[in-house]
Amino acid sequence: MAPQLSEFVKAYDVRGLVGSQLTPEVMEAIGAAAVAVTGERSWAVGHDMRDSGPGFAEAFARGAVKAGASVVEAGLCSTDMLYFIAGQRNVAGAMFTASHNPAEYNGLKLCLPAARPIGLDTGLADIRDRAQAILDGEPAPEAQTPGTVTQEDFLAAYAAYMRELVDLSGIRPLKVVVDAGNGMGGHTVPAVLGDQLLAGLPIEIDPLYFELDGSFPNHEANPLEPANIVDLQERVRVVGADLGLAFDGDADRCFVVDADGEPVAPSTITALIATRELAKHPGSTVCHNLICSKAVPEIVAEHGGTPERTRVGHSYIKAVMAEKDAVFGGEHSGHYYFRDFWFADTGMLAAMHVLAAAGETDRSLSELSDEFVRYTASGEINSKVADPHAKIDEVATHFDAQDDVETDRLDGLTLAFGDGSWANLRPSNTEPLLRLNVEGPDKASMEGLRDDILRIVRN
Known part of the structure; x- marks a missing residue:
């Protein structure tokens, strides 16, 4: 029986177990389906250091070439290097990686030319369904004239x-x-x-x-x-x-730590880089997802920029950045996006901005980053629940009676209070979990709100 792709094709990419879920046959079918669904005839394919990566990349290329696409095999790549290739060459991209997942996993991230993301609502669901049909016995698309395969090293x-x-x-x-x-x-x-x-x-x-x-x-x-x-x-x-x-x-x-080994929060890095980009591009829009610190939009506005709040997830923030022509975007998870990098995320460019900021002053990184810290955050807290959406409604009902709270449902439930505290409670895309983030003007207010919400969620 063919693997069921719906079990491991996620909201933004593919993540699955090598051998039982991800096989060369699956990747060849996805390669053929990606060409058929997108209509793109030029692809770059790369892979990370996992043992299964080269074979999966070759299988994807085989399916794509049979369907009429030309493929450049880039070999070992970071994900942001694959985005660089897709942007510079204006080709579609396929990156084989499971990011931080354990060794037994691999995965696939797809993008259109100029590194535009492909998620479930922008083509990935159609690619999944077409590949599933191929695996179930439907003939794979086959062009009268197959494409070609070349190899190129893009590191330099x-x-x-x-x-x-x-x-x-x-x-x-x-x-x-x-x-x-x-x-x-x-x-x-x-x-x-x-x-x-x-x-x-x-x-x-x-x-x-x-x-x-x-x-x-x-x-x-x-x-x-x-x-x-x-x-x-x-x-x-x-x-x-x-x-x-x-x-x-x-x-x-x-991710960044200072000279004392203390972590510098991604929200702090987002605010720091935002000020640097706004200095070069005054008045620009800066995107931040809705669980970044409240300090981020405040600092962006103070530096003459326009803060734009987005849902959590790279496909959402990339789409808003492109729509608003935002110069920069940051997420709580350590993803940083740049207009100069085709609105794609790159850990390397973020690291270089931190090095530049630290190297342009005699102050320590901790002193520099203190400028961008204004609130106390809980960090993300996960709770297993049987019905995430019912629990969100229960929390909303609990706070509806309070006069000093504003709510919105952009991504899960966000509560904003008169004292500056806020909380976001949102469901996981892949597990029966609720993810809670809370921030307050001080530790006591943050902990009080955090514990109040967790009592409801975990009751």
């Missing part, structure tokens, strides 16, 4: 483009620990920041886990989890670094 071109966007040559000397988590940062960081391509760059890189290894022998490549940045924090303190950077498995996300 990607590195050069990144250095054009953020000039690091004039900053003060910095010592930086970088934890690549055995992921694709170990491939891209040396090219962009390494001495072999940038003689005289005033950055000393202290590398952690740069060896590409899809079994993740040291820790999961998910720096959003505190346990996975412990080694980075310790190394920063031991070597006396100015800051530390951690990338996830496919290096499209970047």
